[in-house]
Every structure is written in structure tokens, then in C-alpha cells.
Amino acid sequence: MSFARFPIAPEQIDTVVAAFYAGVRAHPRLGPVFAVHVTDWPGHEVKIGAFWRNAILMERGYDGNPMAAHRNAGNVRPGMFDDWLALFDATLTAHLPDDTAEQWSALAHRIGRGLRYGVVDGVTQPSQVPRF
Template identity: 65%
Template sequence: MPRIPPRFDITRAEIAQVVAAFYEAVRAHPGLGPVFAVHVKDWDRHEAKIVDFWANAILHERSYDRNPLAVHRDAGNVRPGMFDAWLGLFDSVLRRELRPDQAAAWSALAHRIGRSLRAGVVEKQTGADGVPILR
């Protein structure tokens, strides 16, 4: 069976570089750092899992078989408004670590995934009147 080509030109090593730089920035972020710290005890293991996620999404490696929506919904401390901070930080890392064409392509994919995750979190977090709780 022919291999599906990558979504854009990038290597697994470059994906790992971005993920490492991103989570270094997350740990230092005043809003996101504490949210992640509640859940991530082994950063190396977490980063390896996220490299697999992005390698799956970009390179079609089939190396990730978890459900990111369920993870974010079940975390208990992820709020829809946090995705803007997450994406802003991710975009700044992409621009710093990659060529402009790679950064733009990965950013577009991350924003599509982020919209889906945000919608899934909002769907779970609604008030008694059915209005989404956005913060």
C-alpha cells in the first residue's frame, strides 16, 4: 500500500524540537504552566506522546492511538478560553523554531485541531440554561 505523503515538509526530529521548545515555554507560562503541572508528572514521557500525536497528524505515521478530545474534556481544569493562550504560545514557538512555510502549515493544522478541541470542551461545559461556560 502506498504511503500517504506528509501534510507538509517536516521531519520527526523537527517535530520533536518544536514539542520540546513548546513545553519548555508552557512550564514557564503563568496561566498554562499550572494547568499542565496538575496532569504531567513525567515531561519526557508526555513530550514523546505529543511527538507521536503530531507525527501521526502530519506525517501519517500511525504512532498515536489516544483520544485527545477525551483527555482535554476529562482533565477537569481545561477551559475553552485557554486554547487562545495555548495556540498563541504554540505559534510563537513555531515561528522561532521552523522555516516560515513549515510554521504556517503547522499553525493552520494546530488551529483546526484547537477549534475542534475547544468545541468539545465547550460542549461538556454548559450552564443549567444550556449556555456554554467559556471561562
């Protein structure tokens, strides 16, 4: 499956990622989960910015595996995706025009459903992993 591109500048992606992770660090449930795994916040933000530029702009600068990272973390629970998405949606709304925020939110929710599915069901077969 592929997603239609929507108009957004790489700088807007970087702004959203930085603002989102500032919110994550202050979040009572998400902050401690991320703090266990992320020691280099600027480096993490660069990596996640590359993820979103790949997902939205079709740039090929991301080489990670989000499903494996979330499954292997050991402390990510399915209910946390609700908090993640709520914070992400609030960040999008605060930093982007409404139509861009809505389109990016739809993509984030679809990816979140796939990650939640992988964490809940422990999907191990690549053919079973929902495509983003």
C-alpha cells in the first residue's frame, strides 16, 4: 500500500518531530518509557525525522525497523499508542495548517495501528506485518 503525498516541507517535519519529543520527555507515561531507550535525543530526532520524510516525501534516508524496535523494547504496551497518538495529534495541530495536520494524523494513526498490532500479537512473519 502506498500513501498519497501531501504538501509539507522537510523543515516542518523537523519542527513537528522536535516539538513532539519535547512533549514525550514531559509526558508522565511516555517519558519514562522513552528515557529507558533514548540517550541521544538529537540523534533520535534526526532518525525519526528521516522516518517521516521517507513515509511522507518518499525520501530514502531511513533504514530502521520500527516494528522490531517497538516489539523488542520490552516496555511498550498497546495502550501507550493512544497516549502517543493523542500527543502527536496535538503537536500536529499546534504546528501545521489544519489540512496538513489532518493528513499526517491519518498516516500516523495507520502506522500506530500497525505497531499496536505487532506489539499485541507479537507478529513475527514479515508477511503478517501490516504495510504502512
